[in-house]
Amino acid sequence: MLTIHAQPEGLRRPVLIMAWSGWNDAAEAATTAVRYVATSLSADKFAEIDPEEFYHFGLTRPHVRFKTGSETEREIVWPTTEFSIAQSPSLARDVIVGVASEPHLRWKAYCETVLELARRCDVALVLTLGALLAEVPHTRPVRLAGGATDPELAARLGIRPTRYEGATGIVGVINTICRDHGLASASLWANVPHYISGIENPKATLALVKRVLPLLGVTLDLSDLDEAVRQFDRNLTEIVSQNAKIAAYVKKLESRDAEEPGGVEPGQGSDLPPAAELVAEIEQFLRQQRSE
Secondary structure (H helix, E strand, O other), rough: OOOEOOOOOOOOOOOOEEEEEOEEHHHHHHHHHHHHHHHHOOOOEEEEOOOOOOOOOOOOOOOOOOOOOOOOHHHHHHOEEEEEOOOOOOOOOOOOEEEOOOOOOHHHHHHHHHHHHHHHOOOOEEEEEEEEEEOOOOOOOOOEEEEOHHHHHHHOOOOOOOOOOOOOHHHHHHHHHHHOOOOOEEEEEEEEEEHHHHOHHHHHHHHHHHHHHHHHHHOOHHHHHHHHHHHHHHHHHHHHHOOOOHHHHHHHHHHHHOOOOOOOOOOOOOOOOOOOOHHHHHHHHHHHHOOO
16 A cells, blocks of 8 residues: 655654645645645655555546657546655755545555554654634634644644544544554644635645744745735735625624634634625636636
8 A cells, every 4th residue: 555666764853744635625725835845845756655445536536647748648647645755954854745635435544554654764743734614814814723742842833722523534533543653743724714715825825834844944935925925815805895795794704803812613603694605706706817
């Protein structure tokens, strides 16, 4: 199930950072953050988990594409869990990143496979990133939450544990399994406004990346993400200015956010109106912006 193409050598207390698309990845903020870190650190692929036992291919379909340099020969791209590693004297420690779609089947076996890679690479910490839909306004700083096996680690990440009980995803499962196996782990989640769930959220991505980098002892040029956030905010400001319904909704969220600075726990009841119409209107506006 696990294939290591080239066993890394001279490893220095590696951190394994992972994110999964799907339920754990509102507005694609978590997977985008992990990919951003991997690209910025020039991480090289070295291992993968075969998807055959863990995915329902009718739900997460493989893709077909032309092979590089060919206009006639096609290849299948499967929903594989890929691992890349960044090793550099400029890094305080080695960084392993993993990105995948949330598996559908045999979660315990899947997590054990991830832990097998962690053991074979002497991973010192497993850090998972996630993003959840929350009734928070886009006008406020992105709220981060999560938990860690070690209180000192939680303090370094600036997170406090949530009181959430309910359905969980692969992120929750793998962190529990890491704890049960005595492997240090932490989970960091960004709160994403639910009324803009259908578009990528660079603001949430930037918040995750900024919180992770100090743990890695890394400084990166984030100017491209900063510009993406500025454009994101400009688009939303224009939407709100042109639509009284959306403006009223955001104002109500801001008011409640000021009254309840700790935020509403996932699954907690809400007195706010349904946002389905707002989601449709916002997405239509952004489509029009891209087509102009």
